[in-house]
Amino acid sequence: MRRVIVLLSLVTLGFAEFDKVATTAAPFLKMGVGARATGMGGGFVALADDASALYWNPAGMLNLNKMTISASHNDWLLDITHDYVGIVLPGRPNERIGLSFTALTMDDQPVRTLGDPEGSSGLVYGVMDLSMSAAYARQITDRLSMGITGRYIQLTAFNESASTLALDVGSILRTGFYGLRIGMALSNFGGDIQFSGRDLILKADIDDTIDGNYSNDVDLRTETWPLPLMIRIGVSMDIMGSGEALIQSQSNRLTMAIDAEHPNDGPEHLNLGVEYAIREMVYFRGGYRHNYDQETWTLGTGINLDIHGLGQVKLDVSAKPMDVFGNTTILSVEFSK
Numbered sequence: 001m002r003r004v005i006v007l008l009s010l011v012t013l014g015f016a017e018f019d020k021v022a023t024t025a026a027p028f029l030k031m032g033v034g035a036r037a038t039g040m041g042g043g044f045v046a047l048a049d050d051a052s053a054l055y056w057n058p059a060g061m062l063n064l065n066k067m068t069i070s071a072s073h074n075d076w077l078l079d080i081t082h083d084y085v086g087i088v089l090p091g092r093p094n095e096r097i098g099l100s101f102t103a104l105t106m107d108d109q110p111v112r113t114l115g116d117p118e119g120s121s122g123l124v125y126g127v128m129d130l131s132m133s134a135a136y137a138r139q140i141t142d143r144l145s146m147g148i149t150g151r152y153i154q155l156t157a158f159n160e161s162a163s164t165l166a167l168d169v170g171s172i173l174r175t176g177f178y179g180l181r182i183g184m185a186l187s188n189f190g191g192d193i194q195f196s197g198r199d200l201i202l203k204a205d206i207d208d209t210i211d212g213n214y215s216n217d218v219d220l221r222t223e224t225w226p227l228p229l230m231i232r233i234g235v236s237m238d239i240m241g242s243g244e245a246l247i248q249s250q251s252n253r254l255t256m257a258i259d260a261e262h263p264n265d266g267p268e269h270l271n272l273g274v275e276y277a278i279r280e281m282v283y284f285r286g287g288y289r290h291n292y293d294q295e296t297w298t299l300g301t302g303i304n305l306d307i308h309g310l311g312q313v314k315l316d317v318s319a320k321p322m323d324v325f326g327n328t329t330i331l332s333v334e335f336s337k
Contacts, residue, residue, distance in 0.1 A: 020264070020265045020266055023225075023226075023265050024225055024226050024227060024228040024229075024264065024265040025155065025162070025192075025193045025225035025226070025227065025228075026129060026131075026153055026155060026188075026193060026227055026228065027228055028082065028102070028104035028129045028131075029131065029153070029166075029187070029188050029227065029228050029230075030228050030230065030263065031074070031076070031082050031104070032044075032055070032056075033052050033055045033056075033072050033074075033082075033084035033086075033102065034050065034051075034052030034055070034056075034070065034072050034084070034316070034330070034332050035072060035300055035302065035316035035317050035318040035330040035331060035332035036050060036052070036275075036283075036285065036300065036302060036316045036318070036332065037052055037056060037273075038074075038287075038298060038300065038318045038320060038330050039273075039275075039285035039286070039287060039298055039299060039300020039301070039302075039316065039317075039318030039319075039330075040257060040271075040273025040274065040275055040285050040286070040287045040298070040300070041271045041272055041273040041286070041287020041288050041289050041297075041298045042259060042261075042271040042273070042287065042289060042298075043234060043236070043257035043258055043259040043271040043272055043273035043287060044056045044057075044234070044257060044259065044271075044273070045057045045170070045183040045184065045185050045232040045233070045234040045259050046172060046181045046182055046183030046234040046235050046236040046257060046259070047060070047181070047183070047234075047236040047255065047257050048060025048063070048170075048172065048183065049063035049064070050063075050064070050068065050070060050314075050334055051064070051068045051069060051070030051086040051087065051088050051098070051334060052070055052072070052084070052086060052332075053086075053088070053098070053147075054086045054088070054098045054099075054100040054133055054135050054149060055084065055086070055100065055102070056170075056185065056232075057147065057170035057171075057172065057183050057184075057185040057232070058098065058135040058136070058137050058147025058148060058149045058168055058169075058170045058185075059137050059145045059146050059147035059170040059171050059172045059183070059185075060137075060145075060147070060170070060172060060183075061088050061096035061097075061098050061135065061137040061147060062094075062096055062137050062138075062139050062145040062147075062172075064088045064090065064096065064336070065090060066090060066311075066336045066337055067087070067088070067089055067090060067336065067337055068087070068088045068334060068335070068336040069085075069086070069087045069334065069335050069336075070084075070085070070086045070087075070332065070333070070334040070335075071083075071084065071085045071086075071332065071333055071334075072084045072330055072331065072332040072333075073330070073331050073332075074328065074329075074330045075328060075329050075330075076328050077322060077325050077326075077328065078106070079106055079107050080104065080105070080106045081104070081105050081106070082102075082103075082104050083102070083103050083105075084100065084101070084102045085100065085101045085102075086098060086099070086100035086101075087099050087100070093139075094138060094139035095136070095137065095138050095139070096135075096136070096137045096138075096147075097134075097135070097136055097137075098133075098134070098135040098136075098137070098149075099133065099134055099135070100131075100132070100133045100135070101130070101131070101132055101133075102130065102131040102132075102133075103128060103129070103130045103131075104128070104129040104130070105126075105127070105128050105129075106126075106127050108124040108125065108126050109124060109125055109126075109127070110123070110124055111123040111124060111125055111158070125157070125158035125159075126156075126158070127156065127157045127158075128155075128156045129153075129154070129155045129156070130153070130154050130156075131151055131152070131153050131154075132151070132152045133149050133150065133151040133152075133168075134149070134150050135147055135148065135149040135150075135168075136148055143173060143174040143175070143176065144171065144172070144173050144174075145171065145172050146169075146170070146171045147168075147169070147170050147171075148167065148168065148169050148170075149167065149168035149169075149170075150165070150166075150167060151165065151166045151167070151168065151188075151190070152165055153165070153166060153190070153193070153227070155193065155195070157195070158197075158199065159197045159198050159199045160195045160196065160197030160199060160200065161195065161196070161197055162193045162194055162195040162196065163193070164190055164191045164192065164193045164227065165190050165191060166188050166189060166190025166191075166227055167189045167190060168185065168186065168187045168188070168189070169185070169186045169189070170183065170184065170185035170186070171183070171184050171185075176244070178237060178238075178244055178245065178246045179237055179238045179241075179243060179244035179245055179246075180235060180236075180237045181235065181236045181237070182233075182234075182235050183232070183233070183234050183235070183236070184231075184232065184233050184234075185230075185231075185232045186229075186230070186231055186232075187229070187230040187231075187232070188227040188228055188229050188230055189227075189229060190227050191227075192224040192225060192226050192227075193224065193225055193226075193227065194221075194222055194223070194224040194225070195222045196222070200219060200220040200221075200222070201219055201220070202220065226264070228263060228264065228265055229263065229264040230261060230262070230263050230264075231261070231262040231263075232259055232260070232261050232262075233259070233260050234257060234258055234259035234260065234271075235257070235258055236255060236256065236257035236258075237255070237256055237257075238253060238254070238255050239254045239255070239256055240252055240253055240254035241253035241254065241255070241277075251278070251279050252276070252277065252278060252279075253275075253276070253277040253280070254274070254275070254276050254277075255274065255275045255277075256272075256273070256274050257271075257272070257273045257274075257275075258270070258271070258272050258273075259271040259272075259273075267291050268291065269289065269290060269291050269292060270289075270290040270291060271287065271288075271289050271290070272287060272288045272289075272290075273285065273286070273287040273288075273298075274286050274287070280304060281303065281304050282301075282302075282303055282304075283300075283301060283302040283303070283304070283316070284300075284301055285298075285299065285300035285301065285302070285318065286298065286299055286300070287299075287300075293323075294322045294323040294324070294325060295320060295321075295322060295323075296321070296323075297320075297321060298318060298319070298320045299318065299319050300316060300317060300318030300319070301316070301317060301318075302314060302315060302316035302317070302332075303315050310337065311335055311336055311337030312335070312336050312337070313333065313334070313335050314332075314333070314334040314335075314336075315332070315333055316331070316332040316333075316334075317329065317330070317331050317332070318330045318332075
């Protein structure tokens with residue numbers, strides 16, 4: 001009987017789900033960019049038709065026929081800011097090239113040690129996580145587009161830093177069924193990351209049983225950590241609008257999107273988003289995020305201004321309640337010409 005209980009316990013543990021939060025480095029790579037996408041709850045992998053496509057799905061750059069520059073600013077939690085800048089350059093008719101820069105920063109913090117836990121010495125340190133990317137997208141057929149992004153990632157905390165390289169691969173398939181689009185993206189596929197720096201080099205006596213030894217440099221090694229690998233699969237459709245939309249309208253558009261996310265450091269997520277456009281000038285957005293700890297609903301709005309002779313400017317804002325942490329706000333501006 002005892003053996004049966006032990007066997008059942010092992011089988012139960014084998015099928016149990018374990019929380020993998022905090023088992024990867026550079027979690028800022030999972031933070032969505034662009035007020036439009038975040039206002040739609042992050043359901044954007046199949047839509048991805050602005051300059052934030054370099055983050056969501058590089059294949060989406062084929063949706064842009066003009067030079068497009070986008071910048072977004074995210075006032076996140078605890079005085080942490082998240083900023084993104086992306087540019088898409090039209091090449092040949094079936095090709096696009098993009099560049100992007102992402103940074104996570106925070107205010108200077110006092111240096112705290114065991115001898116000075118309050119940080120009263122006056123010394124401060126800064127933290128910055130950044131990502132620099134270059135992307136290429138190509139139209140494979142009249143319905144299938146694919147893209148790839150190469151990314152350099154660097155984390156910096158005081159005198160220590162870590163860096164690595166990563167790849168994103170994405171595709172978008174236009175089915176021809178009432179404008180239904182299917183998007184897939186693999187993000188942050190790259191090497192492990194490990195901190196190093198001068199504060200990890202100490203003096204130590206390698207054998208204190210012998211008198212007169214000189215202290216040697218000792219390099220304290222930190223653990224290596226994988227990147228937050230993410231697999232996204234989603235669909236989007238124009239329920240109302242022109243072209244292949246389900247309900248024809250020349251002045252209004254209603255777009256719906258659904259994404260399923262599978263990260264390597266947490267449970268699966270489901271992101272649902274909707275966007276209502278009036279004459280492609282004023283936009284209202286909403287989203288629902290399922291299976292997150294602190295996130296559920298998102299809201300957003302935007303306006304598209306046609307500056308004659310200069311190009312188009314889009315201004316977007318989104319808000320994402322974070323439960324006990326309050327609201328986060330993302331502002332975006334996009335210029336195309």
